[in-house]
Amino acid sequence: MKNETGVTMAPLPCIFCGGKGKDPFGIMSRLSDCPVCLGKGVVQVPVPYVACAHCQGSGAIKRLTCTVCRGKGRVPAAVGPTIVCPDCQGTGDDSSAPAMDCLTCRGRGRVAAQ
């Protein structure tokens, strides 16, 4: 399946809620739908993908949805060669505020090789 921009998408179990479809942190209510998969338990992710560096593939930063992968835990794989981001050493975290994503690599942990 391809989305409107021609990126191939594949369904994967939602990592944020463990595929249960309910908000894992119960911020609104334990019965609330998961904000990432909207209660479906499945998310569409771009293919090929890599684990999100900022949230280490968990989809969550503390109890909030990761802003880099929007809670999916995966980000589109970069096209072409990449190197570890020199500013965050690959963590995807801002050095002064780890809950924020690194501006250099936008939370990916890797940047394009020059």
Ligand SMILES: [Zn+2]
């Ligand atoms: Zn979910």
Ligand SMILES: [Zn+2]
């Ligand atoms: Zn993430």
Ligand SMILES: [Zn+2]
């Ligand atoms: Zn970085």
